[in-house]
Every structure is written in C-alpha cells, then in structure tokens.
Amino acid sequence: MRLAILSRGPRLYSTRRLVEEARKCNIDVNVLDPLQFSLSIGTENVEILHKGEPIRIDAVIPRIGHSITRHGVALLNQFEQIGIYAANSGDGIRLSRDKLLASQILAKNGIKIPTTAYVRDIRDVDAAIQRVGGLPCVIKVSEGTQGQGVFLRHTLREAKNLVEALLLGDKAVLIQEYIAESHGKDIRVLVVGDKVVAAMRRRARGSEFRSNYHLNGTVEAVTLSPEAETIARRAARVLGLGIAGVDLLEGEEGPLVLEVNSSPGLEGIEKASKVNVAAAIIEYIMDDWEFSDVNISQLLRTQTGSSVLSIHLRNHPKLIGRNIEELFAEQIKMPLFAISRDNDLIWNPDGALQLRYDDILICYGKTDTLRNTLKRAMKIDSNINSQYINYQSNTNDNSRDIISQQ
Template sequence: MKITILSRSASISSTKRLVEAARARGHQVRVLNPVRVEMHLDGRRANLYYRRRRLPPCDVVIPRIAQSINNYGLAVVNQFAMGGMALVNTARAIAESRNKMRSLQLLSAHGIDIPATVMARDAADLKAMVGLVGGVPVLVKLLQGQEKRGVMVCESLQSLEAALEAILGLGHNLIVQQYVKHSGQDVRVLVVGGKAVAAVRRRPRVGRMSYTLNRGARLERLELTDSQREAAEKTAVLVGLEVAGVDLLDVEEGHPKVFEVNSSPALPEMESATGLDLAGTIIERAEQLATGAPAIGAPERAPAAVPPRRKRASRPRA
C-alpha cells in the first residue's frame, strides 16, 4: 500500500513513528511538506504537484497539518480528497477541531459536558462575563491558537483585563474559560477509528500551571472509566476525526469535561507512557480506510423545526 504523510518534516518525532510503523507493515511511505505541494484546478481535474513535479496517486493520506500553515495545509488535504484518495482526518474535521469555540458549540449541542466558556469581541464585555465561568482564575485561549502558545491563566481581574486588551488589540479572537484546578484528573485520550485506544493522566511540572503535552507534563498510563471513554469517543465522532487526542478534566469522579480536541496528537510521549504501539494502530486504521472501510463523519445536523403556519380566520361574508 502507498501512504502519504503530510508533515513539515520527516524528522518530527510523531511523523517518524508513523513512517516506522508503516514500513514495518510493508507499506511504501512518502512524507510531503504541505507548503511544497502545488495545486491545479481547471473545472475538470484536480491535480497535485510537489516541487513542480506531478504527484502520482496514493492509497491513503495521513495529515499532520501544523497550525502555522492551517489554511494552505487544509486546502492541500482537500485536494487529495478531490483526487479520490482516502484520508485519515478530513480537512473539514481538522478545521472543526482547530476552531475552539465552534468545536465546543458542537459538543455542547450534543450533550457533551464542557468547562463553562464565554466569548465576546469587547474586553469590557468579557470581563463582565467572568462570573458566568466561576470567576478568576480563568483560562484565556486564542480561538485558533497553537497548543504551545495559545493558552494563558489569569489569576486576577486586573491581569485578565490587561491580557484581553492586548490580545483583542492585536486582532485575535479569544475565549475565556473556567479554570478547573488540578484536584481531579487531567486526561488525554487517543481515539482512533471511533475507539479509545490509550489514555494518560498528565501531571504538570512543579511550578507550572500548564497542562499540555508540549510543555513538559509528566505522563502516567490510565485505565479509563466508562464515562471518560464514552465522552472521548463521542467527541471524536461528533467532530469527525479518525485520529484525535481528546483532553478531559475529571474533577468529580464520573463527570468528565471535554476542554480540547487535537487532530494531530503527539505519539512518542503517549507510547512511552503506555507501552503501546499507537503509530501502528493509526496505520492499521489507514489500511482499513484505504480498502473501503466506512469513515467517521460528523452526523447530519437535524434541520431546525419550522413552526406550523397559523391559519387565518375566515372573514364572514357580507
């Protein structure tokens, strides 16, 4: 089987693991930097080129699109789909997961518990709405920020106001979210093909309030509860991601809150903590998709109910 991995570099640790796992299963693998892919449309064909050479088709594409090239990268993913190639994560699903407010709206509408969240365009409005998320401290997140730099904790109204004015003044959209202190479990679940295949508890380094894998959290293997498994699996299916890192906060046992969905979760750290071949699991799902297995997709949204028209009262004839 011929597999294409869209990634900035073959030396990135997660990309390297996917290449190793694919070759171990006897597949041909090529890693393409999405920004080096050129696209051609003429109303009849959707052609792809790499450094001005036409790309031969492959069986399946595994996107690992960086946030810094999000718009161009998603256009490339979509072009592969137009060429009839199977995708592990569609452009639509990746875009849905990257817009924090839209993904939270989708989850909330389908009964997934999330931390209290507010969004507004004015700093004064956001400051006034802090009470709706439980007061300070709060998380401030760029709406489409990178996991490494898109989150900050504001512990006072003064620091919040300064952060809001600075960020909004730069033209960035953001959300303010309930900050749940780490009295419970901070969990990342890897979901592949709609099934939770691994989970870790994350403990921040001493003195750090950050919870992200990219900022040095210590990982421990975790056996999921039924409610954690259900929340993670339902989240991935709703967003439409074949491969997803679903981040949960479980403050009260049995009541997990989903606070983030990642379409390109880091693999080596989770593999090291769990002892599992997670890259191999993703390649196995890619094989299934390439051979016609049904893909995960966000369910069709039911159209809004249209109220029945009121009948006009008939006027009495003269």
C-alpha cells in the same frame, strides 16, 4: 497501498514511528512536505502536484503543523475532491483547530466542556467572567497550541489587561471556567477510528497549571472510566476526526472535553501507555483507506431544488406528544428520514413514535414539496408560520450539524 505521511519533519518521533510501522506492513510509504504541494483547480481538471509532478498515492496521514493549518486544510480538501483517502479530513482539522468552533460543536452534541465565553469588547469581560463561574478564570486564544496562549488570571484587572492585549493583537479571545480540581493535570486520549487505543495522564511541573507535554509536563499511564472513553470517542466523532488526541479535564461532575487535536504527538503517549499507537493507526488505515468519508451536507447541495430541513420540536410545543404519523398523515412516503434524540439518531423512525421536547426532525426531499408538507403538518400549531421563516434561513447550518452527529 501507497501511503504518504504529510509532515514537515521526517525526523520527528511521530512521523518516524508511522513510517516504521507502515514499513512493517509492507506499505509503500513516503514522508512528503505539505508545503511542496501545489494545487490546480478547474472544472475539467483538478490536480495535486508534488514538487511539480503528479502524485501517485492512495492514502495520506496528515500531520499538519498549526502554522500551516490553512494550507493543510486546502490540500486535504483537494485530496478529498479527487478521492484520495485522508485519515483526517480538511474539515475535521479546521474545526478542531478553532477552539471556539470546536466548543460550539461539542456542546451542541451534548458533550460537556468547561463553560466558555467569547468576547470582542473589553467592556464584556466582567460579565463573561461571571458567566463562567467567576475568578480565577482561564483566558485563551481560540487558535493556540502547546499551551501557548493559555493563561490563568486571578483578578479582574489582570484579566482585563490580558484580554485587551489579546484583542489588540487581533486574537479571538475565550474566557473559560477554571476547573480547579484539574489544576496542572489532564488526560490525553488517543482515539483511532472510533476506538480508544491509549490514554495517559499529563501533569504540569511546579506551579504551572498547563499540563502540556511540550511545556515539560510529565506523563503517566491512566485507566479510563467507561464514561471518559465514551466521551472521548464521541468528541472525535462529532468533529469528524479518524485520528484524534482528545484532552479531558477531570471535573467534579465527570470528564470535560477541553480540546481535540488532529495531529496528536505519539511520543508521550506511547511511552506512558506502552501501547503501539503508530501500529494502531496504520492498521486502521489499512482497514479504512478504500472508503472515503462523504461530506453529506455538501453532497445534498449538489442538486438544486432539494434540501434537508430540520424542525426543533422545542420551538413547536403543540407538536410535542404527537405521533409522527399524525404530522405526515397525507403523505404516501414520509419525508422524515431521521430524528435526532438524546445525541443519537433514529433512522427511518416508526410512524407510531411519539415526539418529544428535545427532538429534532430531519427531513429530506424536494424543497417545495417538503416546505408545503411541513407547513401543513405544522398548521396543527396555529402560530407556526412566523417561526418557520427562521428555519429556512438556518436550514443549511442546521442540517450540517445534525448530520455530523452520526
């Protein structure tokens, strides 16, 4: 396997460690600067050039810095397009770098996060603070890193001044519930390919409330509860990351996911946990590189005339309690291919399965047939049509998010 670490800093600890462990496995490895790539896009020919030359690699580990996220994502999308394996996809990086978007996906998938409000207008600050549990509250920019852009505010006046300044600077501003019991500490969990490989507790120094390693925080070993382990694995998964640093706060009622990092630093965690994380990453890539992730929602849109439609049972109370069979009685082959239930997917559900309030039906097939079938099925519910219109406009988004739960 020819492996490239996409990194601007060949001498950085994490980059060096990955190279070192790859060499131990006799992998042909190089560190390539993401900014030295150029892309060409055409219907006939899609190319990636490095320093003007065609590349000859099988797999990449992206270590994309925050300041070049946009470029990094474009580069990874192109790798995906030509079938070169990337340990983290462009999409995964894009989603996880936007705290607002990531919070929406995490919450939608039932992963607990601190209550978070998003405001665009200074007049909304007061209500937003109330919604997230009052003062003190955390105010952060959606695309910050290493603790920059994260603030604790104790009075309404201070909070408003800060939000105003951030909005003037054209930042997306989040107002977040302050998890007091976790003041100055958090847990970083390293998830590699669906498994937790290491974890550490990070503590801030002095009166600082942010526990980032880069703000001089200290690190120590920690044993994760099974609950925290499951949450961290799911958080990495729903954001589509093969390699992820999941940050957890220890709330009174259990772990909360704060954010998920797509290029987690290895220095602190290897020191604190004594785990060879770089080796775990290389091992995962050796196992995985021949199988690239597929963006199913994109794939399903390649054909005109077919689509994935979803129905949220909560909006159709009359269907609740019925069997699937009843819904699709006239169908030889049910267009239903999965039910999303309790943050899990039931594939090819049995006809006798009874529908519940929280279920989401996911159907796939020819759009016209599917619509007619579903409309007929939903006629059991008399006022169905007006509601159904809304599904059509949301269809693509719904299907994408549900599929990302896999």
